[in-house]
Amino acid sequence: MKRFLAFLLVACTALHAAAQAPQPPEAAARHYILVDVTANRVLAERDADAPSDPASLTKLMTAYLVFQALRDKKLTLEQTLPVSKRAWDERKGDPSLMFIDTTMTPKVDELLHGMIVQSGNDASVALAEGVAGSLDAFVGMMNRQAQAWGLKNTSFKNVTGMSEPGHRSSARDIATIATRIVADFPEYYRYYSVRDYKFNNIRQDNRNLLLRRDPTVDGMKTGYTDAAGYCLVASAQRDFPNGKRRLLSVVLGTASREARASESQKLLNWGFTAFDALRVVEAGKPVATVPVWKGAAKDVGLGTQAPVVATVPRGEGAGLKTVIERTDPLVAPLAQGQRVGTVKVTTASGTPVAEAPLVVLQAVPQAGIFGRAWDALRLWIK
Template identity: 55%
Template sequence: MKYFLQAIAAPVLASVSLIAAAQSVAGPEIAAKSYMVLDVTANQVLLEKDIDMAVEPASLTKLMTAYLVFGALRTKKLSLTQTLPVSTKAWKMPGSRMFIDPKMQVPVEDLIKGMIVQSGNDATMALAEGVGGTSERFVEMMNAQAKVLGMKATGYRNPEGLTEAGHTTTARDLSILSTRLMHDFPEYAHYDGMKKYHYPGTPVSNENNRNGLLFRDPTVDGLKTGHTDAAGYCLIATAKREFPNVGSRRLLTIVLGTASDNARLNESQKLLNWGYTAYEGVELFDANQAVATPNVWKGKEATMKLGRPEAIVVAVPAGNAAKVKTEIQRPDPLVAPFTKGQAVGALKVTLGEKTLLTVPLVALDGVEQAGILGRAWDSIRLWIK
């Protein structure tokens, strides 16, 4: 069966596995089975522990459900005002709930709020059935989408995250999903930061978002909590703080398998504060600024500009910005044609012997192939060279 998969153009990000080697600042003691600090602005892992260890994601699963729901909204398969039925299966879901029942027709937007803010398993199931037709088909979509996103160690068995054999992921895969969710669907990010929600006509239980950092730290604006007995207490938190040298910096922290709700909040806060103080953001090049202007052979233009459509920012251990060095890595010779946005080499950023960042460079403008005479002349020049 074929499904629509989100193949939305993502920024060409440097490899998480490569950047993990850039850790050079001692991190705080963290009581979690697995954790990570990711500088989203620079796309650098600042700190990690066991990020490839298989874990149960609990309600962090709902991030993938949200990804597919947002995709359905973008393609007009769903609308925010559209109402969905509540099946008996959704109504009987155990665990955290929004408290909807089969007598209700619930707007999609309210189900999204119920899923994200209240972590409602019933709301999640209603959305999954609304997008996939059945929860089983929706799970197939989840696993297919995970492959598209490059989540190589994730297997989904349900949309909500209840414990089930084979329902596992890793902190690395969760970082991929989280960053793509924020990048691909910024128009829905406000749901992650909602502090309270209650659907009219349902029992008033806990209206507060389960992400307690939203109430502790005004710079935190997401992302999702998770808890089962098997998974422990988990939290993916993201914050955005302003800095004079680079503007805003967004960090994302992942803590998995802590002992309590308070522990996941405390450990996440420690990681956020550490990431913002131990590292500083340095903007190396503006968006669309030429990082290099190499010669081009057999083209209508003699040179081409290489850069990135977004600013190139690197996270550097505090106080070391002046020691950062850059190196252009590219094929030689460069033979036209080139299309705008085509990958052409990379920018390697180092601090001492450590590689901080490797950023793919693209052609900022296209270069058409020269005419026959121009190509022939350059062929002779290349032969002599």
């Protein structure tokens, strides 16, 4: 009887929590996910792990690897690249194009505009060949990166997103790729907010309709194939009293350009209004000061390298609790940034809403031989 009553209490608590959680708006998309990028939390989802045709959302991974090559100095924005016959052949089948040809040597910067703003398949091929030497090698890089991130529902067969057997991803995996671009390459994220681009005397609009409708939307990518339907990754950053907040939505399988834009807008607006983002821990500021053994200093401050932001239903932030789990004892030497535990944030009922690595804020070298010996004795007694 006691076990039954305990089970009933847990079940009722879970049902109450579910009833209190904000409910997302009705969505016409087959699959979607809404992520609070600032707090690293999923706010809503529908079949987010279902394998789907990613269409031109594939180009998010293509772009990530090009940005990586730029960071690693393997390419420069002013560098020119040849246009191969393989890139020229992308004109077959009436796909999205930048309209480059084999007589041209466009700059990497131009090709990035062509791939991101105009969704050019030809630009994607030219960039992939410029980074890896061949499309097969570049696709291999894409799949290795997906595996490194643990994207279990993603398998790339090409760099453009054209439908072919085995080429698939999911709303959750696409959201991961998009958020990695935001986090890892903020200097290149600007390409996703460009509303139109002219190349070869042909001006094309960015197909992300929200760039013109919502001033807080600054990216990211559209996609369409017959198999995928109309898809959109949309990201918006808005100002709040406690700082800037970014949300990102992935909408797959809608019926039209207008539908993917309106569904994305509904999700973003709901996420910003239904939840509060509370900055619980400031980056670089100690959340605890603890003893150090065998060190030149007797204690050290522990904190986080990035702010810890907790997203909770609007008005429910008062009961948040912060719990520190750490290594004990801390023995020098300790390096600045060395992880020694975890900061966890929970609601009053114990539901986890955020966590971050707990790190050493200042390096602590070893003490001299006598200091180490004394602390070794104290540890032994302890």
